[in-house]
Amino acid sequence: MGNSNPLRESRLGFRGLLFSTGGVLLVSSLLFLPGCTGFYSGEPETLSAPSSSDVVAADLGSQAAPRQEPGTQSSAPSTVLPVYWLGRAGDPEDSVLLYREFTPAAGPNSSGDPIADAVRHMTAEKPLDEDFFSPWSPASRVSSSISTRNVITVDISSDAFEEQLSPGMAENAVQQLVFTATAAAANAGLITGGEVSSVLVLVDGEAGYRAFGDIELSGELQRDNSLVAPVWIINPQDGEVRDPSTVVVSGSGRSDSSTLSWRIDSAPDAEVANGEPADGETTGGDPVKEGATGLESPAGTTGTYSFTVALPPGRYEISVFRLESDDAGEQHERFTDTKIIEIK
Numbered sequence: 001m002g003n004s005n006p007l008r009e010s011r012l013g014f015r016g017l018l019f020s021t022g023g024v025l026l027v028s029s030l031l032f033l034p035g036c037t038g039f040y041s042g043e044p045e046t047l048s049a050p051s052s053s054d055v056v057a058a059d060l061g062s063q064a065a066p067r068q069e070p071g072t073q074s075s076a077p078s079t080v081l082p083v084y085w086l087g088r089a090g091d092p093e094d095s096v097l098l099y100r101e102f103t104p105a106a107g108p109n110s111s112g113d114p115i116a117d118a119v120r121h122m123t124a125e126k127p128l129d130e131d132f133f134s135p136w137s138p139a140s141r142v143s144s145s146i147s148t149r150n151v152i153t154v155d156i157s158s159d160a161f162e163e164q165l166s167p168g169m170a171e172n173a174v175q176q177l178v179f180t181a182t183a184a185a186a187n188a189g190l191i192t193g194g195e196v197s198s199v200l201v202l203v204d205g206e207a208g209y210r211a212f213g214d215i216e217l218s219g220e221l222q223r224d225n226s227l228v229a230p231v232w233i234i235n236p237q238d239g240e241v242r243d244p245s246t247v248v249v250s251g252s253g254r255s256d257s258s259t260l261s262w263r264i265d266s267a268p269d270a271e272v273a274n275g276e277p278a279d280g281e282t283t284g285g286d287p288v289k290e291g292a293t294g295l296e297s298p299a300g301t302t303g304t305y306s307f308t309v310a311l312p313p314g315r316y317e318i319s320v321f322r323l324e325s326d327d328a329g330e331q332h333e334r335f336t337d338t339k340i341i342e343i344k
Helices: 024-031 114-124 167-187
Strands: 080-088 096-104 142-146 151-156 198-203 209-211 215-217 231-235 246-254 259-266 287-294 302-310 314-325 331-343
Touching: 080 114, 080 167, 096 167, 096 231, 114 142, 114 151, 114 167, 151 167, 167 198, 167 209, 167 215, 198 209, 198 215, 231 314, 231 331, 246 314, 246 331, 259 302, 287 302
Parallel strands: 151 198
Antiparallel strands: 080 096, 142 151, 209 215, 231 246, 246 302, 259 287, 259 314, 314 331
8 A cells, every 4th residue: 555545544534543442432522523514414325226326325215214315414423323134035046135224323332433333233243134144253343444535444353254155155245244334334424425435345454355265355345236135125124013003114126117016914923933833823924915016216227115004913024025927927926025023
């Protein structure tokens, strides 16, 4: 690295500024002081689209994250962190694609650095949705900085790479980190909405590490939007308990018909031991309601959807999917995303 490397300059103009666990109190006081202006702009990061022009815009509309109008500034850090996970799309190809959840930003292990906290959560915690997974091992140390060119430097400890992965899964895992870091930066307002950012990954302070025994981490990495699942349920999140009987289901998706299909089935009343229900429990799986919802985008592009359904008290599995016909004219569900909720 030369002396003029912009990675050594922070977004705030302080040379060598690094959000680390040890120095986070000073940084937090600079960034998150109530009433400050000039540090944040743009909107929270939302679901990424397949085209580079939609990298930030597609996550807009999430009800889980606090929202800002374009061009406004935030005087406080976001209350949630976006974290990306891997999930199998359920197609014949059994593709592994990227999905996103929100997790509370405050917690006993919070450092005040939203990027590092999101990446640390990605390596050490479990997703809310049991359909998702992560091949990372818990990282004992994560820190981050942002250059004036919107290059996010993530310095992560080598213990996060303990698993030996196949080339394809290793690439998915690295993209999981790239999406999480860029999403956390955008959600916190550290990157202006619409701006393209990249990620430089250092391992124990050094570049060029061979991640998971396969991928050399050298140079700036950008999002590979082809790895984003074409159908997301953004709200509700898996495991939510709702008091109201009317549920608004919203998310993002891509379809050649500009429509997605949905279905709501009853879910088990409780966990079933050894595959058999206990007394008074139900196995679920009974269809309750189904329908279709339009996407607010042209055919073949990513857009948002929303529909409302009234449900009596109980546990339900919400499924949203693309309904596609094969060569024989038979219709099949593809790219299904599911969430289980409870109505009290």
